[in-house]
Amino acid sequence: MAAPCSLSRCVVAPAGKHTASVIFLHGSGDSGPGIRSWIREILKQDLAFKHIKVIFPTAPARPYTPMNGAVSNVWFDRYKISISSPEHLESVDSMCQVLTNLINEEVKTGIMKNRILLGGFSMGGGMAMHLAYRQHRDVAGVFALSSFLNTGSVLYQELKEIESPPRIITVPRDCR
Template sequence: MAAVQRLRKCVVSPTGKHSASIIFLHGSGDTGQGLRAWVRDVLVPDLAFTHIRVIYPTAPARPYTPMRGALSTVWFDRHKISRDCPEHLDSIDAMCSTLRAIIQDEINAGVPKHRMIIGGFSMGGALALHLACRYHPDIAGVFALSSFLNKDSVAFQAVEERARAGNSLPELFQCHGTKDNLVLHPWGEDTAELLRKAGMDTTFHSFPGLYHQLSQPELELLRSWILTKLPPD
């Protein structure tokens, strides 16, 4: 059996007793350390907590089809950047399996899954939605910043099936800048609406004038939402 791939990660430890965890996934071409530095630059006094460990993993370099097969630190491959094409499920599912080890590390540290949140920026948010909707629906919540799912994503079907069966689903917190390309904001808004219709509790925030980037108001809102889902013990 092949060994489980261990991802590099940047970790912000809590200042007090560790009782909850966040896994924050970077966008395509970035790294966990790069996202962590970006968050620290944008948000004062930082996305840090007394009781929550924040983990920024780094995706392994892989050939990326939209870059003509050049290597890039991406969570999964895409046939092209479009809502209308099929998802590259083989690479999505393989990475969901790889990230299971980080979730298990937190469980081993004494943090139950209902005290975890998974989220991400751009491609990281899309993978976070697959993780939460299809593989780990028992986490406390999921957030997606400047992210979208393809219109026929299997994640929508997974949510609908769980909702129809009366099973629990994590709450979604989603943000998107209105100046993020001409199409990406509507794609993100449509993703939130389709998940809501499928049965997921969703909140979507538009940020006027924001491009494909993080902003302090957005991260402040995210921090407040995190604390409602993962309050101190």
């Protein structure tokens, strides 16, 4: 199923001059406003900065195989929710193009790609890793919260081919 060309989103505008952007992707079944609200509840304030715009896009509604084809806001489809399941690359790659359009919108406003941070929670974190490491290695960075990549992820091969692979930091369970 082809993804739409643009995404609805909510934005936390910077308090001052906009010089950087964070694109924060929600988990499966959620929305941009939903993840923003969750962060606001945890922090007791918006994720807001003097010079950084924070963008919370909403994934398109699409049939989701793990829910027996029920429609849900998901970044990509999965054959099943299992680390050992193959990736549904067609839907991942389709969404990478849609999210590339969002990155390009930020670039058109004058934000350099090395001033754009990509990240997300759960499925959004996996999507952000695919987007950053497979198509946009020149962004400022990537983060994934409470997320995973499938054991046979194409991303692992991509990372092996990078001359200076990114440093991956994991947080020990007892620190979470």
